[in-house]
Amino acid sequence: MTDTPREHAEAYAWNKAAWDERVSAHWDSAMYRAHADALRQGKPPLDEDLTQLAGDVHGKSLIHLQCHMGMETLGWALLGARSVGVDFAPNAIDKANTLRDELALDTRFICANVYDTRDHLDGEAFDIVFVSIGSLCWLPDMSRWARLVASLLNPGGMLLLNDVHPVVNMLGDHDHPPGFAVTYPYLGDERLVLDDDENSYAAQDTVFQNNTMAEWPHTFGTIITELVNAGLQITSMHESARCVWPAFKVMEETSPFRWDFPGKWRGKLPVEFTLTARKP
Numbered sequence: 700m701t702d703t704p705r706e707h708a709e710a711y712a713w714n715k716a717a718w719d720e721r722v723s724a725h726w727d728s729a730m731y732r733a734h735a736d737a738l739r740q741g742k743p744p745l746d747e748d749l750t751q752l753a754g755d756v757h758g759k760s761l762i763h764l765q766c767h768m769g770m771e772t773l774g775w776a777l778l779g780a781r782s783v784g785v786d787f788a789p790n791a792i793d794k795a796n797t798l799r800d801e802l803a804l805d806t807r808f809i810c811a812n813v814y815d816t817r818d819h820l821d822g823e824a825f826d827i828v829f830v831s832i833g834s835l836c837w838l839p840d841m842s843r844w845a846r847l848v849a850s851l852l853n854p855g856g857m858l859l860l861n862d863v864h865p866v867v868n869m870l871g872d873h874d875h876p877p878g879f880a881v882t883y884p885y886l887g888d889e890r891l892v893l894d895d896d897e898n899s900y901a902a903q904d905t906v907f908q909n910n911t912m913a914e915w916p917h918t919f920g921t922i923i924t925e926l927v928n929a930g931l932q933i934t935s936m937h938e939s940a941r942c943v944w945p946a947f948k949v950m951e952e953t954s955p956f957r958w959d960f961p962g963k964w965r966g967k968l969p970v971e972f973t974l975t976a977r978k979p
């Protein structure tokens with residue numbers, strides 16, 4: 700990671716503009732409408748493996764970093780947690796607050812860059828830090844992120860991290876023949892500036908204006924080593940083919956809001972990972 704502070708500021712500005720613009724289409728999208736409707740019916744839009752790993756969250760404190768429109772954050776509140784969500788896109792936090800008020804749940808949302816989270820908390824620490832799908836690639840510095848996570852946890856507290864598998868970050872669409880191919884580097888943790896996707900995972904038919912985004916693919920080596928360096932103990936690591944968006948053009952919708960590769964690759968390639976870690 701060799702970017703300058705100026706390059707970070709530039710990248711955050713691109714990413715924030717792109718995410719903020721995507722919020723209104725996401726709010727209206729089939730995927731997020733299904734999540735909001737589930738919440739209205741008292742069902743958290745959280746996969747069962749995640750709720751099982753978290754255990755009984757009743758009365759526990761939880762902070763969700765990069766919470767987007769806060770639907771998962773509110774899901775934890777439905778399960779009895781006192782939850783806090785953090786995201787730097789003002790439109791996303793507006794939607795999160797609107798839904799929180801409608802559902803009258805015990806959740807607080809903070810509009811901030813994830814690295815500045817501490818500045819918005821009064822020394823508070825949490826029983827659970829939750830990070831969900833589509834988060835780490837927007838962060839340049841895993842060492843700083845891991846130290847933040849450790850500082851946010853109470854002793855005995857748990858990090859529950861569910862994100863895109865580093866293998867997926869390496870792949871791109873291949874048009875002729877239709878498929879996928881190694882397109883991006885795996886090693887290096889270097890910044891990628893991408894401007895060729897004018898849609899989004901939840902709003903595939905909407906054309907957006909702010910499409911320059913910076914990403915930092917991180918290897919498992921980096922993620923795990925930085926968590927260990929920050930003093931956390933890794934307690935589990937699971938890889939799965941679950942895919943909640945059409946990540947590649949060749950993917951097929953195998954059940955509502957679930958996609959997979961076709962043919963011999965069905966169920967055979969990792970798309971997500973879930974890692975838990977504990978603060979001693």
Ligand SMILES: C[S@@+](CC[C@H](N)C(=O)[O-])C[C@H]1O[C@@H](n2cnc3c(N)ncnc32)[C@H](O)[C@@H]1O
Pocket residue numbers: 711714715718719765766767768769770771785786787788791811812813814831832833834837838
């Ligand atoms: C893919 S979305 C997360 C989606 C979420 N898992 C869900 O299902 O709703 C990524 C989120 O990260 C946020 N984000 C990206 N970089 C950030 C940063 N540096 N600080 C805070 N939020 C950030 C974006 O605004 C966006 O809401």
